Structures are given as C-alpha cells and as structure tokens.
Amino acid sequence: MLIYFRFCKAMTHRIVGINFAVLLLSLSLVSFSSFGAAEVLRVGALKYGTVNWELDVIKRHGLDKKHGFQLEVLELGSPHATVVALQGGRVDLIVNDWVWVNKQKNTQRDYGYSPYSTEIGGMVVAADSGIHSFADLRGKRIGVAGGPVDKGWLLFRAYSKEKLGVDLAEISKVKYAAPPLLNHLLLNGQLDAVINYWHYNARLLGEGMRSLVSTEQLLNALGFDKKVPMLGWVFDRAQAESRRGLMNAFFAASFEAKALLARSDEEWDTIRPLLKATNDQVFVALRDAYRSGIPDALSQEDAQAIRKIYDILYPPLNQGVAAESDTPVMLRAKNSEPSKRNNNNKFDEGMFWWQFLRPQES
Numbered sequence: 001m002l003i004y005f006r007f008c009k010a011m012t013h014r015i016v017g018i019n020f021a022v023l024l025l026s027l028s029l030v031s032f033s034s035f036g037a038a039e040v041l042r043v044g045a046l047k048y049g050t051v052n053w054e055l056d057v058i059k060r061h062g063l064d065k066k067h068g069f070q071l072e073v074l075e076l077g078s079p080h081a082t083v084v085a086l087q088g089g090r091v092d093l094i095v096n097d098w099v100w101v102n103k104q105k106n107t108q109r110d111y112g113y114s115p116y117s118t119e120i121g122g123m124v125v126a127a128d129s130g131i132h133s134f135a136d137l138r139g140k141r142i143g144v145a146g147g148p149v150d151k152g153w154l155l156f157r158a159y160s161k162e163k164l165g166v167d168l169a170e171i172s173k174v175k176y177a178a179p180p181l182l183n184h185l186l187l188n189g190q191l192d193a194v195i196n197y198w199h200y201n202a203r204l205l206g207e208g209m210r211s212l213v214s215t216e217q218l219l220n221a222l223g224f225d226k227k228v229p230m231l232g233w234v235f236d237r238a239q240a241e242s243r244r245g246l247m248n249a250f251f252a253a254s255f256e257a258k259a260l261l262a263r264s265d266e267e268w269d270t271i272r273p274l275l276k277a278t279n280d281q282v283f284v285a286l287r288d289a290y291r292s293g294i295p296d297a298l299s300q301e302d303a304q305a306i307r308k309i310y311d312i313l314y315p316p317l318n319q320g321v322a323a324e325s326d327t328p329v330m331l332r333a334k335n336s337e338p339s340k341r342n343n344n345n346k347f348d349e350g351m352f353w354w355q356f357l358r359p360q361e362s
Contacts, residue, residue, distance in 0.1 A: 038070040039246050044082045044091035047075040050199050050290065051095050051116075053271050057257040060270075067249040067256075086111075086234065093250070096234045098306055098351060099151050099313075105348040112237040114251055114353040115229035115302070119198040119293030121145075121152050122214035124205065129192055131212060134164055138171045140192040143182040145200070151230070151313065152215055153195055158312050159218050202289040206282030222312065228305045229295040237353075244355055251297075251356045258294045303352050310347045 041064075045051040055073050058064055064071035074091050076082050082094040087109070097120070101113045123142075125131045131140065144153045160168035175182075175191065179200040185191040187207060194204070205211060216227060233251070240247045260267050268287050277283035295302075 038065065038068055039243070040070045040072055041093070041246060041250050042072045042074055042091040044074045044076050044085040044094045046079065046082065047077060048276065053274055053290070054254065054257045054261065056271055056274060057260055057267065058253050061257070061260070063253040063256050064250075067253045069246055069249050069253075071250075071253075086236070089236075092239070093233050093235045095231055097151060097231055098229075099310075101232070101234055101351045102310070102348055103345065105351055106345055110237045111351065112235050112240050112353045113232040113351040114235075114356060115231075115295040115298050116233050116254075117198075117231040117290075117293040118216070118227035118229055118295050119289060120215050120230040121195065121197045121201055122217070123156065123193055123195050123212040124186065124201050124209045125193045125212045126186065126189070127208055127210045129210075131193060134160055134168070134213075137168065137193065139173070141173045141175065141190070142168070143175045143177055143185055143191045143194040143196070145177070145179045145182055145194070145196045147176050150195075152197075154313050155215060155218055155222075155309070156195060159222060162222065198289050198293065199286060202285040203278075203282050206277070206279065206285040208281075219309070224305055224308070226301060226305065227293075227295070228309065229298070229302055231293075237350075240353070247353075248356045255297070262291050262294055297356060298352055298354065303349060307347055307349070314345060314347075 043051075043055060045055060052073070052075075055071065058071055059073075074085060076085060079096075082091075083096070083100075085091045086094045095116050098113050101111045104111050131137060144150065146153065157168050160166060175185075177185070179196050182191065182194045182196050183200055183204055186194045186204065186209065193212065194201075196204070201211070215230070219228060233254070235247065265287075268283075272283060275283060275286050277286060
C-alpha cells in the first residue's frame with residue numbers, strides 16, 4: 001500500500017509538471033506571435049488600376065515583409081469608392097491628387113500627402129488631325145476626363161489664357177465623359193482631341209494617336225522646370241503620426257518597387273497581364289509613361305511648385321480679397337464680385353509628409 005501511494009504521488013507531480021511545461025510553452029508561443037507579427041497596412045486601389053502594378057511588385061518580392069509590415073490590398077470599383085474607403089477607415093492609404101487633399105483639409109479633414117507620381121496626362125490628337133498647336137483647336141471637339149473642375153483641364157485653360165489671351169473652353173466644343181469613352185470617341189473620329197489621364201493617353205499613343213502636349217510640357221511653358229508630384233499617397237494624418245515607422249516603412253517599400261520597375265524590363269513582362277495591353281506598342285507606351293512619372297521623395301522645391309500651381313488655379317479675385325470658395329478662376333462668372341466671406345479654399349502646406357527620407361539606392 002505504501003509503495004502504491006508513493007507511486008500515485010510521483011505520477012501526480014509528473015503530470016502537474018508536464019501540464020505546467022505545456023502552459024509555459026503555450027504562453028511563450030502566444031508571446032512570440034504577439035511580438036513577432038508584422039503590422040498590417042491596408043491600401044485601397046482600383047481593381048484594374050495602375051496602382052496595382054506597384055502593389056503586385058511589393059507583394060511578390062516580399063518588400064512588405066522586408067520592411068516589417070504586412071500589405072493588404074482592398075480592390076475597389078471606382079475612384080469614389082477609394083475615397084469612401086479611406087474616409088470610413090476601411091483602408092489606410094489610397095492614391096489621389098493634392099487638390100483633393102487640400103480641399104479636405106479646408107473642411108477640417110486632416111489628410112497627409114506623399115509623392116506617388118508626376119504623371120497626370122495631357123492632350124492627344126489623331127495622327128492626321130492637322131492639329132499642331134493650341135491655335136489649331138479653335139472650333140474643334142475636345143473631350144475632357146474628370147469634369148469641368150479637373151486640374152488638368154483647368155491648367156490647359158490657364159495656359160490658353162496666358163499664352164493666347166483666350167479661354168480654350170470658349171473657342172472649342174467641349175465634351176466631358178469617362179476616360180474609356182473618350183478614347184473610343186477619338187479612335188472613331190468623333191472627337192478631335194482628348195485631355196485624358198496618363199495611362200489612357202498611353203493607350204492612345206500605342207494605337208497610333210499623337211501627343212499634342214503633355215501636362216509636363218504645359219507646366220514647363222508656365223515656368224516650372226522640374227517634374228511635380230501631382231499624385232500622391234493619401235492617408236489620415238493623425239493615424240500616420242501615431243505609427244510613423246509603419247508609414248515610412250511602406251513608403252520605403254513603395255520606392256523600392258518603383259526602382260525595380262524603373263530598371264527591369266523583366267519585371268514588366270511579369271506584370272504584363274495587369275496592364276491589359278492590346279498590343280506591344282500599348283504595352284511599351286504604358287511602361288514608359290509609368291517610368292517617366294516616378295518621383296523623388298518630397299522636397300521643398302516640390303512643395304513650392306505645388307503652391308504655385310494652386311495659385312494659378314485659385315488666385316485671389318483681386319489683391320487683399322479672398323478667392324471664391326472652391327471656384328477655380330477659369331470658372332468664375334465674368335465681372336463677378338469678390339467674395340465677402342472667409343476663404344475656405346486656401347492652400348494648406350500641412351498636407352505634406354516630411355517625415356520620410358528616401359534611402360539611397362545601391
């Protein structure tokens with residue numbers, strides 16, 4: 001009996017010891033999982049949009065893991081859906097322009113902006129159109145993407161007034177439509193020229209159309225001698241400040257992906273299915289346009305240039321009087337009286353994200 005009692009006691013101690021060891025192992029695994037798991041960063045992108053090209057490179061090469069985060073991509077059906085996803089907290093970043101960010105900041109929505117691309121588009125005409133300058137656009141049918149307040153269209157109107165003394169909208173027949181429809185209408189001879197986004201223009205060039213003037217050339221003519229980051233990564237600034245390291249890790253991965261796309265033709269061969277190119281010429285045009293738009297990290301020169309472009313689009317009606325809210329100068333009624341209310345469409349330099357310094361590439 002004594003031997004049996006000692007045996008039971010020994011087995012009890014052994015079982016307790018094993019259970020305790022299992023408990024310690026479980027706790028250690030939980031602890032390791034908690035501390036070892038990478039933070040998730042969610043990016044909203046159009047399902048068939050160009051942003052996916054870069055995001056694919058990041059995921060495929062494990063650049064998110066290399067920089068200590070986990071990238072999740074939420075594919076969305078429209079530009080408006082990306083904005084709603086950001087505002088609703090479903091995603092951490094989207095791509096948009098600084099005009100939108102500035103407008104949000106003027107309505108007390110604090111978003112940040114970091115360069116994504118210098119490409120926004122330009123004007124394309126048929127190769128045999130006979131249109132070789134702005135003067136040739138008089139009476140022509142011009143298709144415009146983005147509506148009457150699109151920044152590209154407004155810049156073309158500003159250039160026309162500056163150089164020709166006449167508003168392009170007043171001497172041409174303007175049609176606002178979705179980008180794919182504009183391409184279709186130009187290719188079928190139902191428009192004489194289109195002002196479209198860069199990747200739609202690239203498709204037109206690949207189909208034999210001709211560039212009349214790019215937005216970059218237009219800005220050069222207006223006195224800007226450096227490419228300007230017109231599109232950027234956009235994000236909630238307060239959240240970004242609270243996890244600055246994560247945001248900068250993403251920007252580092254983004255620039256690393258861009259560097260791969262800048263130097264490697266093989267990388268483009270891999271992502272070619274994402275481009276939906278109808279032929280080799282379209283594929284090359286898309287690749288080259290993307291490469292042309294790769295920006296540097298944000299600089300003071302960039303910020304100053306963006307401010308000057310803003311002043312072209314939204315100058316005061318007269319000295320000392322605020323511009324009309326949300327109304328580009330080209331759209332104000334002739335002889336309109338200066339607005340007496342406070343200007344809630346002023347330029348806000350607080351949008352710029354200065355915390356990221358692009359690493360030197362080897």
